[in-house]
Amino acid sequence: MIARAPYLFLLLILIPDLYLDLHYWRHKLRGEQRLLRWIPSIILVAYTIKLTYEKNFIPDNPNVLYVYLLLLGLIAVPKALFMLCSVVGLGCCKLFRTRKNLGNLIGILCVPVIWYIVLWGSFIGFNKLETNRQTYTSPALPKAFDGYKIVLFSDAHVGSYTGRNEDVLKRAVESINAQKPDMIVFTGDIQNAEPQEIYRHLDALSGLKAKDGVFSVLGNHDYGDYIRGNTAKKVANCRETMSLERQMGWTLLMNEHRYINRGKSSIVIAGMENDGDGIRFPQKGDIKKTLKGIQPGSFVVILEHDPSSWKRKIIPDGRTQLTLSGHTHRMQFAIFGWSPMSLLGREFNDWYTEGEQSLFVTAGLGGLIPFRFGAIGEIVVLTLRCGQRDNGR
Numbered sequence: 001m002i003a004r005a006p007y008l009f010l011l012l013i014l015i016p017d018l019y020l021d022l023h024y025w026r027h028k029l030r031g032e033q034r035l036l037r038w039i040p041s042i043i044l045v046a047y048t049i050k051l052t053y054e055k056n057f058i059p060d061n062p063n064v065l066y067v068y069l070l071l072l073g074l075i076a077v078p079k080a081l082f083m084l085c086s087v088v089g090l091g092c093c094k095l096f097r098t099r100k101n102l103g104n105l106i107g108i109l110c111v112p113v114i115w116y117i118v119l120w121g122s123f124i125g126f127n128k129l130e131t132n133r134q135t136y137t138s139p140a141l142p143k144a145f146d147g148y149k150i151v152l153f154s155d156a157h158v159g160s161y162t163g164r165n166e167d168v169l170k171r172a173v174e175s176i177n178a179q180k181p182d183m184i185v186f187t188g189d190i191q192n193a194e195p196q197e198i199y200r201h202l203d204a205l206s207g208l209k210a211k212d213g214v215f216s217v218l219g220n221h222d223y224g225d226y227i228r229g230n231t232a233k234k235v236a237n238c239r240e241t242m243s244l245e246r247q248m249g250w251t252l253l254m255n256e257h258r259y260i261n262r263g264k265s266s267i268v269i270a271g272m273e274n275d276g277d278g279i280r281f282p283q284k285g286d287i288k289k290t291l292k293g294i295q296p297g298s299f300v301v302i303l304e305h306d307p308s309s310w311k312r313k314i315i316p317d318g319r320t321q322l323t324l325s326g327h328t329h330r331m332q333f334a335i336f337g338w339s340p341m342s343l344l345g346r347e348f349n350d351w352y353t354e355g356e357q358s359l360f361v362t363a364g365l366g367g368l369i370p371f372r373f374g375a376i377g378e379i380v381v382l383t384l385r386c387g388q389r390d391n392g393r
Contacts (some may be wrong), residue, residue, distance in 0.1 A: 001058055001065060001368075002051035009048050012072070016079035017041045023086070040075050047071070057226035058193050058368065062159060069369060073118035081114060082107030121333070121373035127168055129365075130378045131175060134351075136358065137385040138321050140299045142265035145384055150301070151176050151210070152380040154187040154326025155219065155364030158205075159197035165370055172365055172379060173204050179381050183260070184210040186250070187326040188219025188274060188305030192368050193226035195240040206248040212260050214250040217271040218242070219305040219327065220281040221368070253303065255289045268294055270302040270320070275309035287313045294319060307347040310359045323359045324382075330363035334374035349375075 002009055017038060025034045047068050051059070059065050082104075089103015141148075153176065161169045176184060191197045198205075208214050222241050224234030245252045253271020260267050268291075275285025285304065294300065300320040304310070307325035314323055328348040331341040341348045352359040365377045 002048060002068075003054060004057075006048060006052040009072070010045060012080055013041050013044045013048065013076045016076065016083040019083045019086070020079065040071075044068075044071060044076060055228045056193055058159070062162070062192070066370060069371075070118065070122055073122075074115060077118070078111040078114045081110050085110065117373050118371075121371040125372040125374075125376060126367070126370045127165060128372070128376045129168060129171055129175065130376045131179075132362070132378045132380045134360065134380060134382045135385055136322055136360070136382060137387050137389050138299065139386070139388055140297070140321055140356075141384055141386040142262070142267065142299060143386050144262035144265035145267055145299070146386040148183075148267075148384040149179065149181045150183045150185060150324075150382045150384065151179050151181040152185050152187065152324050152360075152362055152382055153365050153378075154305070154362050155189040155329055155366060156186070157189055157192050157221070157366040157368050158201045159192035159194075160366050160368065160370045161201065168366070168377070169201055170204050172377075173207055176379055177207070177209055179379075181210045181381070183212045183269065184208050184214040185269070185301075185303055185324060186214065186216040187303050187324055187362070188217050189221045189326065189364075190216075190219070190245065191221055191241060193221065194224075195237055195244055198241070198244050202244070202248060208248075208250075214248075215258070215269050215271060215303065216245055216250045216252050217303045217305055218252070218254070218274055220274050220276055223274070223282050223284075225282065253290075255284075255286045257290060257294065257300075266298070268298050268300040270294075270300055272302060272304045272309070272314075274305045275313060276306045277308070281306060285309055285313055287317045291317065291319050307352075307359060307361045310347060310352070310357075311354070314359075315354050315357055318357070320357060323357070325359060325361045326364045328361060328364075329367050330375035332367050332369070332372045332375050337374070339375060 021034065025037055051068060085103040085107030086101060089101040093099065093101055153172065158169060224237035242252055251258065255273050257268050257270035260269055270290050272287060272290045273284035274282045276283055301322045301324065302314060302320045304323055304325050306327045310323050314320055328341060330349040331339045333339060347359055347361055349361050349363055362380050363375050363378050
């Protein structure tokens with residue numbers, strides 16, 4: 001993970017200290033006192049260099065990465081925020097010709113807020129679980145499926161459920177089963193990097209039960225691209241992940257679909273492979289193959305890990321009423337309901353509608369980094385209703 005952009009991490013660590021040293025420390029502290037102020041950053045620089053040479057995206061012992069990110073959040077991020085406030089304050093001093101830099105005061109007040117966010121998100125927020133109840137209404141839904149209950153979960157990243165976090169996944173499985181769903185769907189990223197992470201959670205995940213079964217698709221983390229190795233090794237890892245999902249009794253949909261029947265009526269559950277940007281994330285989705293042979297007028301629910309493919313491939317095809325996605329995790333961070341991810345102008349959480357087609361993006365269950373603040377892990381209980389749509393869904 002760090003190896004993909006080590007210079008960004010190093011700049012985050014060093015630039016704030018250079019600013020503080022230039023503007024404050026050298027004027028007020030003796031040489032040895034100045035050196036003491038640099039020690040935390042020197043340790044973080046050494047830690048960054050160590051992680052840069054890790055063979056995989058995430059170390060074999062993930063706690064090595066988690067401790068590093070915790071230190072970064074408690075040391076480097078507050079300093080960087082103070083620096084930004086101070087710089088803005090200096091600009092205001094020059095603009096309004098005042099001597100008192102209020103940016104310094106604001107920066108200092110922000111430090112305990114950052115500490116609270118980092119500590120709460122790491123030690124409390126990641127262990128919380130919410131049930132998000134939603135309803136989707138469509139005139140295309142057969143009456144036999146009115147009230148049909150789908151439980152959606154996504155982005156389990158089971159490699160992060162270790163130690164104090166391990167019971168979160170078990171509680172999620174219990175909560176899902178307690179809904180007595182007609183169908184359970186999983187929209188990808190079962191692992192962080194390797195299928196070996198799944199083995200310790202096989203019993204829990206195999207315990208998911210629904211009348212019509214568990215359906216899943218792969219996410220970008222499930223294709224073996226987050227390890228260093230040749231193509232053959234990555235393909236083998238991906239196949240092992242697929243095999244484990246099937247071993248758990250899940251129906252893994254790889255650009256394909258299935259029919260769910262109620263008497264003479266039916267709906268379609270389809271699953272398209274991960275369809276990202278093709279640069280950072282795999283672009284393997286084939287909408288024509290996924291929906292091949294589906295009769296016109298069928299009610300189709302499609303699972304797709306990456307919601308960006310909704311506008312790119314699913315909407316232009318026009319045959320799917322409802323798309324369920326994950327991937328974004330809602331950034332695992334929100335303040336008073338607002339997530340900075342909304343600034344990107346992309347589909348990242350909740351409902352989106354274009355014409356007769358709707359997309360729901362879940363905030364997901366877990367995460368590669370065990371941290372959540374204001375964007376708590378969730379399972380989604382989605383009830384299908386037959387009738388005219390209300391508020392676009």
